[in-house]
Amino acid sequence: MKSKPVVPIALVEADQAFSGLLDTLLADVPEYDATAEITEPSIEVSPQISEVLVEAELNIVELQPIQSTETLVAETSPVLPDWAKGEFKLLVVKMGEMRFAVPLVGLSSIAPLKGDDELTSIPGQPAWHKGVMSYRDSNLVVVDLGVLLDTQEAEEESTYILVIDEGRYGLTCRSLEEPLTLSASDINWSKPGARRDWMSGMLKDQMCALLNIEKITQRLK
């Protein structure tokens, strides 16, 4: 006995399906008027199609992997860097929409960035590689940290560059705040093996992560 051939159904991309559904749902149709007669033949969206559109988005949403954040904290004690034994200074900077603290000992200098035209972009580089910039007689690789860490969209409003690794790399940032003088007890230090190795810990009551410049430099290399 012959079975019917299975006809494949092409589903559009989830985001496309969702934005198509949104366009339809939020279409600015005229006010409802119970007395008005419909003269134009209307094109009905079949219930099956609308169902598929909604489910396409729902399925994708359901299928997103649930990241286990349990691994953020390993059951071992944090190891403090040498510079954190006494008081130390941190610079709080804004990168994209987020604030980060950077230990001053990890910074070579801070350079103003007047515009992207100061940067020479190099083809074939990863997305975080914004280009190279001439700085103190050598070339500095300018890095979008948010893109490197996959935490946020590319920064569009950079005004400063935090120069690290003896002038080899520069991290773009939007604005700078006054440096803070803190001691080890002001930080919730990350445990060894924490998933986000690019941060050394969180500033207590400051809602910002303390960047681990050494680990970030290792990633760049």
Add this chain to the structure above:
Amino acid sequence: MKVWTIANQKGGVGKTTTTVALGGLLAAWGLRTLMIDVDPHGSLTSYFRYDPDSLDESSYSLFRSVAEKKSPDPQSLIYQTGTEGLDLIPAAVALATLDRQSGRLEGMGLVLKRTAEALQSEYDYVLIDCPPVLGILLINALAACDRLIIPVQTEFLAIKGLERMKHTIEMIDKSRPSRLQYTVVPTFFDKRTRASNDSLAILRRNHAEHLWGGAVPIDTRLREASRAGLPPAMFDPSSRAVASYTELLESLMQEKVGT
């Protein structure tokens, strides 16, 4: 009139409690407040002792009228809650079928927006309690509101629900005339547990721009208020949770967070 939508694409994070708590406080402050329940589970409706399985008129009637090309009459759907100045348009279980039976979808996403507009002169605040599922109801609520309030249980999996919500907001923003303003509200916070503290730290790290500075504590008085069918502010104005919701409301009204 201000319209606030309370939503998260994860269930059990405190949406209904947040709706009732804020609604009760607004009413206590003399502001005429309407809560609209569009969650087919009808938790908000049940809170006030109405049965979402057997109501003749509900928020479902709004969608039904629009689908039948009739003008909805929101006034006829308003129920009392027993608290002066706090009214309710209840939910019906039939809301769950909307996504499957809405044959003609054009404009069906604007039903709640038009309902709020029709009640413009009647209320100072409209609070919409949403289902945790992305579909016509949630899209309606997001299209109608001036501000989205996202309760997030201070627990790891709940934070994932917030990521989904953020993606939805990004998509909705493309269809709205203005960007959707939203405020993330940590709930079920238990300062003695590590999970609560760690989750709050993650929220502060990743969502600082939209995060309310406080956190609603776990408080058995909330459950007792629900059992009594009273908004927390009327049940026990001195409870810790009410103090916390009061702070939240003050900052929302001053538009301090998530702007």
